[in-house]
Amino acid sequence: MRAVTIQENKLVVEQRPDPVAGAGEVVVAVRAAGLNGADQLQLRGAYPAPAGSPADIPGLELAGEVVARGPGAERFEEGDRVMAIVGGGGQAELCVVHERQLMAVPAGLDWAQAGGLPETFTTAHDALFTQANLQLGERVLISGAAGGVGTAAVQLAAAAGAHVTASVRDAARHEEVSALGADVVCSPDQSESLGPYDVLLELVGAPNLDANFAALAVGARVVVIGVAAGFRSELNLLALMGSRAKLSGSTLRARPLEEKAATARAMERSVLPGFDDGSLTVPIYKSFPLDEAADAYESFASGGKLGKIVLVTG
Amino acid sequence: MRAVTIQENKLVVEQRPDPVAGAGEVVVAVRAAGLNGADQLQLRGAYPAPAGSPADIPGLELAGEVVARGPGAERFEEGDRVMAIVGGGGQAELCVVHERQLMAVPAGLDWAQAGGLPETFTTAHDALFTQANLQLGERVLISGAAGGVGTAAVQLAAAAGAHVTASVRDAARHEEVSALGADVVCSPDQSESLGPYDVLLELVGAPNLDANFAALAVGARVVVIGVAAGFRSELNLLALMGSRAKLSGSTLRARPLEEKAATARAMERSVLPGFDDGSLTVPIYKSFPLDEAADAYESFASGGKLGKIVLVTG
Incomplete structure (x- = not known):
């Protein structure tokens, strides 16, 4: 198969041996695989693949067709349209995935959409609901709302009946984020004054976090997913205690099979x-x-756009 | 009644009008009232009483006898031995408390013990179990274990079947903390190397927090209760994400009646x-x-002792 590989911090597309499905696994002929911020980190050597995933083939999400099944794999059949998050190796013509991590592709989605869906929507859903327990009518701030996880989070929070404030640095993207369902779209320096917030989803990193801590409602939940703009943050512990807030951070990539399957x-x-x-x-x-x-x-690194960048095969 | 009062950052004991019980409230003749770190903050003007509590009479916990009941107060009768956490006003001969906040004093406790119990044990229980959900067999680090909340937390965590590591600065206190049930007693600079920990209860503040973040197990819960040694902490957000940890802070004092009653x-x-x-x-x-x-x-401010300091009346 052909695969995107990382060699000495450079991307090289080259031929690799076809992977083989083990027990409970299937081989997926990848049709589309989305790019994510984590790929950029891995390219710079900062975010190695977890054990069990290809060490030098990036790609945390994919969509494609089942072409082979290992022993005991029974959830899907050859030809089924599937998609998944994976620990790595998605940006190749073939990828082995455990069947419990696979989801059927919704009928209305084309390959590019399906290949760009799993990582962002799973991350956004896990952060807003599993971690932050976002409830109907609560006020949520999504900091960095024009990115992949951000656009997913705006849609999910709005669909769940929350009041959504979307913080977006690039004013040219405000209208598109508003169209996704945000009640208010603001620049990062306005978000503190538009609070308080019951839930804060931080997708940018350290520079925003301390300021937004001043805008937390009592019992607020803060989830840190993205740290592209910095990961050393000054934190006011008295503000944390005063608002009785909970701060959590997470990544999907390092989770074991059973937890990925649960998502x-x-x-x-x-x-x-x-x-x-x-x-x-x-x-x-x-x-x-x-x-x-x-x-x-x-193109991903240059920023300034709304929507996923996806690699497609065939 | 006589009451401890704070006047221009000084303590003055003087006569004040007797308080009257409103609906659902009782008047308690205070027999003992424990001192806490929050009293020291209030004396310095740093921790004002919440609305509804006496503004200038300190004291967050008390034990005593019911001497009068307001309309609808039916949980206790005159003469009953009761204790409670309160928003303030405990360090006086009389204190009005809502009956839902009161607990009966266990038969084996004398007044000093009962007056020094509510704040520390409620704080420790709320932090370890309600917030951090400490489970049988988990490893917990109690940072600042020789203080009031610390000695309560060591006992409760050990009673619940957790493996307790107690960090205590003063080597002269190690043996007493060990006798309370800690499996390991160490100095603060040893705690990181003795991890990883499933639960970290931080009772000292900022200086310890960042180092102990390196010793968190996957899925760890961190609860910040005390910040006497500093409240601005550098926090490594990548470490938080990597361990998928949850950090929460809390105070009891500002909680509404229904939440204090729940504790x-x-x-x-x-x-x-x-x-x-x-x-x-x-x-x-x-x-x-x-x-x-x-x-x-x-005596409280001078440190170096194990056990509560309690004011007693009559």
């Missing part, structure tokens, strides 16, 4: 129906062929 | 039986008459 079941229950009835969408900025992975990564 | 019910269910069967104790360092409040505060 897939939560997605099937709570999120995927929204793609069938049209209430949720996967904004796509641009698709690149697998062989143009370097251009795709460069 | 009292949890105490009656889970903690107070331990004083009946002798598995829990309230270490008392020294009792001072109400009129010697200034000496008591000075």
